[in-house]
Amino acid sequence: MALTIMYLLLLLAGLLLCLVEAEVHHHDFVVTNKNYTRLCETKSILVVNDQFPGPTIHVRKGDTVFVNVYNHGDIELTLHWHGVKQPRNPWSDGPEYVTQCPIQPRNNFTYEVIFSSEEGTLWWHAHSDWTRNTVHGAIVIHPAEGTTSPYPQPDAEEIIILGSWYTYDVNLVVAQDLATGGDLPASNAYTINGQPGDFCNCSKETTYKWSVDYGKTYLLRIINAVMNAELFFSISGHNLTLVNQDASYLKPVVTSYILIAPGQTMNVLVTANQSLGQYYMAAHQFYTDKATFDDYDKTNVTAILQYNGDYEPPTTTPYYPTSTLPPFTDYNAGISFRNELKSLRDVDVPKNITTKMYVIAAQNLLALNSSGVVRSTLAASLNNVTWVNPWVDVLQAYYKNMSGFYTEDFPDNPPEFYDFESDNLPVLNTMRSLMGTKVKVLEYGEEVEMIFQSANVLNASEDHPMHLHGHGFYMVGAGGGNFDFDEDPKSYNMVDPPFVNTASIPKSGWLAVRFRALNPGTDSCLVRWGGILIIAKAGDFLAVYMSALDGAVSSKEGVKADQKWVVPATGKQNVDATLDSGLNKSRVGIVFRDDKGDIVEAVALVLEGKVSAEIT
Numbered sequence: 001m002a003l004t005i006m007y008l009l010l011l012l013a014g015l016l017l018c019l020v021e022a023e024v025h026h027h028d029f030v031v032t033n034k035n036y037t038r039l040c041e042t043k044s045i046l047v048v049n050d051q052f053p054g055p056t057i058h059v060r061k062g063d064t065v066f067v068n069v070y071n072h073g074d075i076e077l078t079l080h081w082h083g084v085k086q087p088r089n090p091w092s093d094g095p096e097y098v099t100q101c102p103i104q105p106r107n108n109f110t111y112e113v114i115f116s117s118e119e120g121t122l123w124w125h126a127h128s129d130w131t132r133n134t135v136h137g138a139i140v141i142h143p144a145e146g147t148t149s150p151y152p153q154p155d156a157e158e159i160i161i162l163g164s165w166y167t168y169d170v171n172l173v174v175a176q177d178l179a180t181g182g183d184l185p186a187s188n189a190y191t192i193n194g195q196p197g198d199f200c201n202c203s204k205e206t207t208y209k210w211s212v213d214y215g216k217t218y219l220l221r222i223i224n225a226v227m228n229a230e231l232f233f234s235i236s237g238h239n240l241t242l243v244n245q246d247a248s249y250l251k252p253v254v255t256s257y258i259l260i261a262p263g264q265t266m267n268v269l270v271t272a273n274q275s276l277g278q279y280y281m282a283a284h285q286f287y288t289d290k291a292t293f294d295d296y297d298k299t300n301v302t303a304i305l306q307y308n309g310d311y312e313p314p315t316t317t318p319y320y321p322t323s324t325l326p327p328f329t330d331y332n333a334g335i336s337f338r339n340e341l342k343s344l345r346d347v348d349v350p351k352n353i354t355t356k357m358y359v360i361a362a363q364n365l366l367a368l369n370s371s372g373v374v375r376s377t378l379a380a381s382l383n384n385v386t387w388v389n390p391w392v393d394v395l396q397a398y399y400k401n402m403s404g405f406y407t408e409d410f411p412d413n414p415p416e417f418y419d420f421e422s423d424n425l426p427v428l429n430t431m432r433s434l435m436g437t438k439v440k441v442l443e444y445g446e447e448v449e450m451i452f453q454s455a456n457v458l459n460a461s462e463d464h465p466m467h468l469h470g471h472g473f474y475m476v477g478a479g480g481g482n483f484d485f486d487e488d489p490k491s492y493n494m495v496d497p498p499f500v501n502t503a504s505i506p507k508s509g510w511l512a513v514r515f516r517a518l519n520p521g522t523d524s525c526l527v528r529w530g531g532i533l534i535i536a537k538a539g540d541f542l543a544v545y546m547s548a549l550d551g552a553v554s555s556k557e558g559v560k561a562d563q564k565w566v567v568p569a570t571g572k573q574n575v576d577a578t579l580d581s582g583l584n585k586s587r588v589g590i591v592f593r594d595d596k597g598d599i600v601e602a603v604a605l606v607l608e609g610k611v612s613a614e615i616t
């Protein structure tokens with residue numbers, strides 16, 4: 001008995017120790033519109049706490065962060081904690097209409113961000129259409145107290161956020177593109193920590209500068225927060241040692257450049273061992289679209305690495321990484337870099353696959369009926385399904401058993417097998433996509449393999465990043481051409497594949513990933529493409545994963561509603577009211593008194609001027 005009590009006490013002490021170690025942090029994020037001038041033009045952008053890029057969150061592995069978000073901007077949005085698994089905490093993941101409805105202007109929402117196994121760099125960003133363009137920032141995750149990273153401690157560190165700049169209101173243009181099915185806009189320049197750099201108009205004065213001491217080693221935390229482009233990045237004269245991607249350690253790769261996809265984060269070590277002087281860090285797009293137009297952002301973004309000390313610079317302009325930054329279309333440079341990536345140690349890759357999905361990612365045509373006129377429009381799709389945002393977030397609809405918001409029939413395979421990579425594919429049925437909110441349901445604990453195939457429908461096959469929420473996945477294989485179900489699995493890396501949250505499907509090729517469905521109530525998203533939503537069940541706790549498009553072609557036809565009004569409702573019942581504000585189809589916040597006289601707030605739907613909300 002005494003022993004048992006002793007044991008229990010020890011256990012308690014251990015638990016208390018654990019509790020003491022993990023810290024809880026609190027942040028206020030105030031979203032506002034603010035004028036910024038870049039490329040000689042001033043425009044209003046959404047920012048957090050008056051900063052672009054936004055504030056950095058610093059934590060240790062295992063900490064929890066509460067972020068109070070106050071939306072004082074003019075547009076609804078959510079925030080997403082990219083790459084944070086958030087065990088059993090899907091409600092705080094953030095994608096709009098998947099885990100929550102957007103935070104309306106003049107409203108606030110508190111996120112609880114739970115860090116578990118992540119260690120390295122991640123980032124946070126808005127997750128509503130393209131608001132993440134300017135609403136984003138770094139998350140730095142240090143090792144837990146008393147532990148260190150598996151490489152020699154650097155002398156200092158630096159955050160490099162790669163972004164994209166549009167001289168116009170890109171959210172508006174994207175909304176129009178979504179409505180009309182046009183292609184997505186190209187940026188006017190890329191940015192490093194908010195600045196386009198020396199080679200862009202009106203930008204030379206404000207180029208980002210990073211000062212280093214000769215002989216020191218630095219950790220660069222590089223984040224690709226660009227909307228829609230993979231980037232090559234290189235520093236003139238300096239090797240990069242890649243040690244971590246997506247907050248997971250890699251076998252060190254010594255390289256003269258990296259290729260980083262939107263959403264990815266990479267930690268690289270840089271030793272300042274060159275002659276004292278100024279050196280450009282430069283990045284530009286890795287362009288792989290096969291479509292004939294080449295209307296992409298061809299700017300080179302630069303920042304300057306400059307050595308501290310008293311010296312005459314050997315040249316009047318900084319050195320440029322001419323020989324190490326691969327050309328825009330250097331496909332081999334892209335592939336060979338990615339082939340180097342391996343987990344630091346051997347990993348436990350799922351081997352008892354219970355769900356296998358073969359998912360075709362394509363740009364299809366959609367027949368859109370607008371006021372009686374049927375038009376063909378572009379629509380990104382997965383297995384010919386183009387994601388449509390429901391009016392109630394899927395997590396809530398699932399949890400509360402609300403029917404009619406999604407269907408559980410996302411297909412495991414494409415509707416038709418054909419030569420996905422051939423040029424000039426004929427206008428088959430397979431070129432058309434269906435609009436739908438289709439969900440794939442997984443049981444808790446399933447081991448899943450997803451093979452993504454980039455289809456060349458409309459000659460538009462391109463490298464494209466895929467991202468999973470709530471989980472990391474093992475990138476077990478990638479290759480060119482159509483996936484060969486007999487041969488290609490033999491080439492999988494089952495020993496030390498990288499464990500990441502974002503990986504690219506190669507242009508005209510395939511990507512195979514594996515993961516365990518062990519995090520109920522989370523979701524995954526696929527950048528740009530139409531999405532799949534996966535719900536994983538877990539005993540009495542629901543589980544949602546999803547792959548939704550990350551701000552791309554959807555059919556959302558929402559009108560912003562930002563006013564509250566009082567509905568004369570008494571008691572717990574359906575609210576039924578008519579609204580004559582011109583809103584046709586939207587979500588609105590409503591306030592009313594319940595039967596106890598308490599003020600209750602809820603979200604309601606407006607359809608053809610009629611408001612309905614079920615208040616429980």
Ligand SMILES: [Cu+2]
Pocket residue numbers: 080081082083467468469525
């Ligand atoms: Cu994410």
